[in-house]
């Protein structure tokens with residue numbers, strides 16, 4: 001962890017993992033679908049990057065994930081959780097009682113050289129997981145767009161993100177690249193020219209809590225093999241429901 005990036009952290013902690021930081025490199029990791037996303041602690045996914053036994057709880061830069069030598073460990077854990085229902089898993093030190101995991105209860109419907117694809121059994125939701133770790137959530141509309149030969153885009157949801165330091169009210173004037181640059185993490189994301197394909201909108205900033213809110217709508221660049229499979233698959237797919245997706 002790079003402690004120097006949060007010298008003004010209000011809680012004064014420097015050694016506790018912060019969910020807003022990349023759990024691999026320790027730098028700020030504002031979520032951008034397809035480039036940086038979070039894993040909730042209650043999913044009980046073992047953290048392959050932690051020196052001590054622990055469950056992952058926080059964000060990951062997908063660039064760090066893909067470059068990591070432990071991405072295959074993450075992939076195995078993540079895809080197990082994706083398919084798990086209600087299951088018992090060992091506690092961190094192996095002592096009883098075991099912990100109960102609630103997985104996403106999805107079913108694998110495609111396995112290729114680069115990725116696997118999972119489908120929810122109860123709603124019109126899919127997940128593409130690259131073997132190098134990054135994952136992409138897809139809706140029914142996304143699959144219809146894939147069927148039309150288009151690149152799916154994430155929904156324009158408002159994302160709350162706690163900054164490591166106060167960047168001042170100018171943050172409201174920043175574009176996406178400037179915001180990432182001000183946090184010192186632009187190199188963990190796609191190059192500036194590619195970021196232009198992302199619709200970014202500043203929503204709000206609350207300095208007392210360093211809380212930034214922004215909306216992004218980003219292209220989801222899934223592997224071509226998944227695109228080809230899903231384009232064919234959606235032609236005969238019958239929708240089951242329109243429930244909201246579960247968070248990972």
Ligand SMILES: [Zn+2]
Pocket residue numbers: 022023024025026027029060061064188
């Ligand atoms: Zn990182």
